[in-house]
Amino acid sequence: MTAVTGEPSFRQSVDLMFNRAAALMSLPPGLEEKIRVCNATYTVRFGVRLRGEIHTFTGYRSVHSEHTEPVKGGIRYAPSVNQDEVEALAALMTYKCALVEAPFGGSKGGLCIDPRQWTEEELEKITRRFAYELIKRDLIHPAQNVPAPDMGTTEREMAVIADQYARMNTADINARACVTGKPIHAGGIQGRVEATGRGVQYALQEFFRHPEDVARAKLSGTLDGKRVVVQGLGNVGYHAALFLSTEDGCKITHVIERDGAIENPDGLDIAALRDWIVQHGGVKDCPLGTYHADGARVLEAECDILIPAALEGVINMHNAAAIKAPLIIEAANGPVTAGADDILRHKGTVIIPDLYANAGGVTVSYFEWVKNLSHIRFGRMQRRQEEARHQLIVDELERISRDSSINWTLSPGFKQKYLRGAGELELVRSGLDDTMRAAYQSMREVWWGREDVTDLRTAGFLVSIDRVARAYTAKGI
Ligand code: NAD
Numbered sequence: 001m002t003a004v005t006g007e008p009s010f011r012q013s014v015d016l017m018f019n020r021a022a023a024l025m026s027l028p029p030g031l032e033e034k035i036r037v038c039n040a041t042y043t044v045r046f047g048v049r050l051r052g053e054i055h056t057f058t059g060y061r062s063v064h065s066e067h068t069e070p071v072k073g074g075i076r077y078a079p080s081v082n083q084d085e086v087e088a089l090a091a092l093m094t095y096k097c098a099l100v101e102a103p104f105g106g107s108k109g110g111l112c113i114d115p116r117q118w119t120e121e122e123l124e125k126i127t128r129r130f131a132y133e134l135i136k137r138d139l140i141h142p143a144q145n146v147p148a149p150d151m152g153t154t155e156r157e158m159a160v161i162a163d164q165y166a167r168m169n170t171a172d173i174n175a176r177a178c179v180t181g182k183p184i185h186a187g188g189i190q191g192r193v194e195a196t197g198r199g200v201q202y203a204l205q206e207f208f209r210h211p212e213d214v215a216r217a218k219l220s221g222t223l224d225g226k227r228v229v230v231q232g233l234g235n236v237g238y239h240a241a242l243f244l245s246t247e248d249g250c251k252i253t254h255v256i257e258r259d260g261a262i263e264n265p266d267g268l269d270i271a272a273l274r275d276w277i278v279q280h281g282g283v284k285d286c287p288l289g290t291y292h293a294d295g296a297r298v299l300e301a302e303c304d305i306l307i308p309a310a311l312e313g314v315i316n317m318h319n320a321a322a323i324k325a326p327l328i329i330e331a332a333n334g335p336v337t338a339g340a341d342d343i344l345r346h347k348g349t350v351i352i353p354d355l356y357a358n359a360g361g362v363t364v365s366y367f368e369w370v371k372n373l374s375h376i377r378f379g380r381m382q383r384r385q386e387e388a389r390h391q392l393i394v395d396e397l398e399r400i401s402r403d404s405s406i407n408w409t410l411s412p413g414f415k416q417k418y419l420r421g422a423g424e425l426e427l428v429r430s431g432l433d434d435t436m437r438a439a440y441q442s443m444r445e446v447w448w449g450r451e452d453v454t455d456l457r458t459a460g461f462l463v464s465i466d467r468v469a470r471a472y473t474a475k476g477i
Contacts, residue, residue, distance in 0.1 A: 007337050010312050011088035016338035018091070021461030024452055027469055034477065035468050038064045038087045044133045048126050057113060059130050061139040064090035064106040067471040070143055072097060072104035072362060074150025075157070081110035085312070092333055092355055093362070098464035100359040100439045102366040107145055109134070115152045127157045131164040140165060142177035142373070148365045149181040151234070151311065155193065159186040177372035180365035189368040191428035197239020198429065199360015200307065200331045201248065202436035203352055213444065217327040217350035219304055224249035227303045229325065231256040232310025233274055236331045236358060240307055241270045250305070254298050257283045261298035264289035300324060308335035315340045323349065330354035345455050353457035355464065356439055363435045367428055378428065383421035390419050
């Protein structure tokens with residue numbers, strides 16, 4: 001996203017949001033600055049021979065805070081990647097991990113590349129070389145720095161990174177824990193691909209469990225029937241839109257993509273739309289709805305919930321006043337600039353902030369890292385034992401029903417549902433749901449409990465900064 005005139009950069013925007021919260025705290029002298037600044041950013045330029053010539057690529061890995069190690073954060077592939085962006089994203093990772101109590105410091109990486117311009121084999125060569133440069137400096141390491149997917153990268157790149165690390169560290173038994181978001185066959189975990197979008201769904205479900213919070217957004221009722229606008233039908237946007245429409249009764253009335261937007265007031269068929277985008281590269285000419293060439297304007301459409309799930313800075317000082325959604329959930333990182341945040345806050349728009357809303361990804365990455373370090377799939381020891389204990393109860397109930405004079409039976413489907421022990425996917429979803437509920441509660445306590453805090457973002461920052469400050473203090477810093 002190109003900078004809008006008069007708007008702070010992405011990193012400055014994150015710092016301004018941090019400063020708003022820090023001003024309400026009484027941190028020991030100097031600690032505020034220590035937490036805010038980015039510890040280090042490594043820039044690497046490396047060459048790869050492709051298509052008969054050497055191409056030079058520029059990549060970054062930024063470490064924002066090492067109050068807890070390893071540090072964690074995705075690797076982004078996009079032509080617009082730059083140091084300011086990577087540092088902003090690394091800072092957000094620090095606050096995000098603290099908010100959801102994932103035991104990591106904050107980091108982020110990026111490569112200036114348009115992945116759509118290269119074939120799969122070429123991308124593998126480029127990723128391998130980038131990973132090599134980072135691994136040899138311990139900027140990818142199971143105990144020090146653990147990347148994950150982000151915009152433009154998928155489990156395919158994570159598998160290459162894991163393989164490159166294993167080749168360079170043949171005796172490291174924990175090699176697989178050097179990166180998360182891997183495919184299942186390469187040490188990944190069930191539910192990681194959907195995790196960030198699933199987390200957005202759980203965040204909204206938790207928000208709608210509190211009618212007084214919903215009322216602050218001038219909304220009422222449940223998620224059922226709510227009109228939703230989604231920007232970006234990539235990993236995060238697709239899963240959030242799919243689950244909200246198929247499981248919670250939301251109507252996804254507009255989807256905004258790179259080449260424009262598509263509208264259907266009755267609700268778009270998200271799975272079919274995604275198939276169309278994969279086949280045709282965009283939403284233009286898609287028969288599922290009406291096409292609008294000016295996608296950015298569609299952010300201003302009438303709706304109940306706006307989900308920016310593409311990139312940063314899309315809601316800025318130029319369009320903030322025109323945004324009609326009373327509730328925005330930041331599935332992307334930094335979609336609302338600090339200037340826009342001011343405007344929206346004064347308008348009364350409720351924003352569920354990125355450091356909470358998209359923390360589902362790092363939460364399930366945490367589970368994957370633990371799985372890799374423990375070398376055992378979640379549920380493997382307990383599942384059948386749990387089923388056997390449930391079977392005992394069902395057998396007993398059936399015996400009582402046979403022996404008793406009252407004629408009663410179990411509800412249809414009960415036996416099948418109750419007997420099923422939780423596998424890895426169920427456990428991951430349960431752990432994610434619990435995490436999203438607990439993190440919301442911690443923000444909510446501050447939001448409702450302090451008169452000087454009027455928004456969820458400041459509440460989230462207050463919780464996170466306090467936790468990071470305590471970690472530094474415990475270390476004697
Ligand atoms: P992705 O590459 O899978 O998807 C991005 C989508 O946005 C694509 O469909 C792309 O076509 C679309 N897009 C790009 N530019 C656009 C524009 N100008 N207008 C409309 N659409 C546009 O990326 P992702 O992994 O889904 O990440 C999206 C956002 O979520 C990023 O901000 C990322 O940092 C954040 N995030 C991702 C994860 C994760 O687990 N992948 C976790 C936390 C946060």
